[in-house]
Amino acid sequence: MDVRSGPQTRVTVLLVEDDEVIRKTVGMALERYGYEVSTAGDGLTGLELFREGRHDLLLLDVMLPGLDGIGLCRRVRETSLIPILMMSARGDSLDVVSGLEAGADDYVVKPVDTGVLVARIRSLLRRATFAPDREPASEPASEPASEHGPDDSPQPASRGTGDLVFGELTIDTQGLEARLAGEPVALAPTELRLLLEFAAHPGIVLDRQTLLRNVWDYGWDGDSRVVDLCVQRLRKKIGSDRIETVRGFGYKLRR
Amino acid sequence: MSTEPAETRRTTRVRRRTPPDPLHPPDPLHPPRTRAPLNPLSALDPRSLRWKIAALAAAASCAVAVAVGVLVHTTTYDWSLNVGRATALQALMSKATGAGGGDVSASASEDPAALPPELLRQVAVGKTVTWYDDTKPDEPWMWAAVRDNGRVLAVKMDMGAERRSLQALDRHIVMATLAALAIVMPLAALVAELSNRRLRRVAGTVRRIAGGDLDARIGAGGRTRDEIGEISAAVDSMASALQERLLAEQRFTADVAHELRTPLMGLITSAELLPEGEVTELVRDRVGVLRALVEDLLEISRLDAGAERADHVPVPLGGVVEESVRRTGLPARVEVTAHPMADTDPRRLDRIIANLVVNAHRHGRPPVEVSVRGTTIVVRDHGPGFPDTLLAEGPRRFRTGAKERGKGHGLGLTIALGQAQVIGAALDFANAPDGGAVATVRLEAGTRD
Numbered sequence: 271m272d273v274r275s276g277p278q279t280r281v282t283v284l285l286v287e288d289d290e291v292i293r294k295t296v297g298m299a300l301e302r303y304g305y306e307v308s309t310a311g312d313g314l315t316g317l318e319l320f321r322e323g324r325h326d327l328l329l330l331d332v333m334l335p336g337l338d339g340i341g342l343c344r345r346v347r348e349t350s351l352i353p354i355l356m357m358s359a360r361g362d363s364l365d366v367v368s369g370l371e372a373g374a375d376d377y378v379v380k381p382v383d384t385g386v387l388v389a390r391i392r393s394l395l396r397r398a399t400f401a402p403d404r405e406p407a408s409e410p411a412s413e414p415a416s417e418h419g420p421d422d423s424p425q426p427a428s429r430g431t432g433d434l435v436f437g438e439l440t441i442d443t444q445g446l447e448a449r450l451a452g453e454p455v456a457l458a459p460t461e462l463r464l465l466l467e468f469a470a471h472p473g474i475v476l477d478r479q480t481l482l483r484n485v486w487d488y489g490w491d492g493d494s495r496v497v498d499l500c501v502q503r504l505r506k507k508i509g510s511d512r513i514e515t516v517r518g519f520g521y522k523l524r525r
Numbered sequence: 526m527s528t529e530p531a532e533t534r535r536t537t538r539v540r541r542r543t544p545p546d547p548l549h550p551p552d553p554l555h556p557p558r559t560r561a562p563l564n565p566l567s568a569l570d571p572r573s574l575r576w577k578i579a580a581l582a583a584a585a586s587c588a589v590a591v592a593v594g595v596l597v598h599t600t601t602y603d604w605s606l607n608v609g610r611a612t613a614l615q616a617l618m619s620k621a622t623g624a625g626g627g628d629v630s631a632s633a634s635e636d637p638a639a640l641p642p643e644l645l646r647q648v649a650v651g652k653t654v655t656w657y658d659d660t661k662p663d664e665p666w667m668w669a670a671v672r673d674n675g676r677v678l679a680v681k682m683d684m685g686a687e688r689r690s691l692q693a694l695d696r697h698i699v700m701a702t703l704a705a706l707a708i709v710m711p712l713a714a715l716v717a718e719l720s721n722r723r724l725r726r727v728a729g730t731v732r733r734i735a736g737g738d739l740d741a742r743i744g745a746g747g748r749t750r751d752e753i754g755e756i757s758a759a760v761d762s763m764a765s766a767l768q769e770r771l772l773a774e775q776r777f778t779a780d781v782a783h784e785l786r787t788p789l790m791g792l793i794t795s796a797e798l799l800p801e802g803e804v805t806e807l808v809r810d811r812v813g814v815l816r817a818l819v820e821d822l823l824e825i826s827r828l829d830a831g832a833e834r835a836d837h838v839p840v841p842l843g844g845v846v847e848e849s850v851r852r853t854g855l856p857a858r859v860e861v862t863a864h865p866m867a868d869t870d871p872r873r874l875d876r877i878i879a880n881l882v883v884n885a886h887r888h889g890r891p892p893v894e895v896s897v898r899g900t901t902i903v904v905r906d907h908g909p910g911f912p913d914t915l916l917a918e919g920p921r922r923f924r925t926g927a928k929e930r931g932k933g934h935g936l937g938l939t940i941a942l943g944q945a946q947v948i949g950a951a952l953d954f955a956n957a958p959d960g961g962a963v964a965t966v967r968l969e970a971g972t973r974d
Contacts, residue, residue, distance in 0.1 A: 289790075291788070295791060299794055365779075490848050
């Protein structure tokens, strides 16, 4: 298995997993895919490792001795916007929803083979390193200005090159940041990607399946709770009334 | 009235796929309900208990009124006849003795021809008789007659006044009855409403529990101790017992899942790291089989635990089915007519379609055809068809039918059937006349209509 289609610059993944076999084998498998992997066997060691080094992605097991995956996720999110992928062996609502609420970007249910795991990691990293000039055609959110030109509506008004303004919320589609009343909002990659997706279609209802497809790269097999919980997290950061729920359909960004 | 059921059904459907709203985020443990088992009875429905109780009260009042009315009527009637009879006799006496001209109201007649024949026949006996003549309802008379020395002496009294006062009495009774009804019926409806409200609360809570909200309780504490309080307490304790059992089973299933999946994942990732070779292929194949078996068993135990809830969203059915078939990696021709939209749970539908397609390949023979027409999905193959026992009894675990039908553990169809029940679809198994198994999924069937 000499698939080295990994990134050019070595991406480091912090794997926190208590099962020794999984920790070793997943670590080895990811290294084969070109990732640099550091591993921890419990939550507190994981947190220590995370604070010490620079990592591009966190791969967390939910059930961990000591500080569990959800607690670790919450602690990491206090200071960092690093992409977090949860691994749940139980796969029930409690694990999945708590993980996503704690700030995880996505989850996989064990057993997961390396191919699927790498696909999820790549999708997550794409969101983290996502920039408009890199993937212009495939990403509708990268060119909202052209889709909704000045004749479309007075709002969102284009300020500067890539700024979209929705009330107090300003989204800089070039610099990839959001400001609420002038204050920068710290958005995790998935949250930012989701916000850009909304901003590309202001006032238009986006159903969960579309969001799953465009933001998370899922097909119909995606779990719509991922969307719901990410929208909830996004609302906490940019104001709860900015993203409206359209009953039975999905969500839309209020202009 | 005829539009009412449709109206109710629509509202329950809309409620079922309630998306999360900003103020009340979705409760992840209790996702939207899938089934609408009972439609709430409208308050204006004539079948409502309120109207039944009101009608009962009205009937009781009417019965009492009729009984009292009849009693009063007959007593008054008898009394007025007695008074009339006495007066008539008195008038006859005074007539016979010639003591006076008699009452103004009494007129005497000595002409037998002018007397009514009925009176004459009675008077023939030879003593004083009275006869109430009501042959003409408007002018009733009270006759008194006596045969005296061969001639008949008779007086008649006008009973019109008594008759009219009796009619007035009847009218008053009817009016009093109506007035009483006008008070009793709304009062009964109102009193019934108090019980009804509590009963509706019971029904609503039971409906919520059936819909998956296991925390729903009636909370009958402190209420008046009656049958409704009793049923409320019984429902509450049933819900608690149900919740406890369900949670225990869910916990067990989740624990089993964790205990099985953790070593399995290590096995899978280890097998992936093995150097390529014949033995590696064997190991990977067996690991794959083990993994499929574990996942199928876990899925079945989740379905058995009854904890599974569908998450209905409107989806383009053709797209979901095509993607589902594509993901199985097995060849199958998908034919979609009219690209219908459906309100269903795409992840569960995916499980159904994938299991049916895999089953068709495993036990049937290609070509496997999948067709989507309206909200009906048909998966058919061109093999020997489903075994008779499956057609008769439905899918059974670890029962793969005839040996020549090939390998497999027979869980796929069980899962497909279980998931179909969760999303409220009907799944039927049949054999095509020209051979081959035909599995039909009807999304709009089952509990949803």
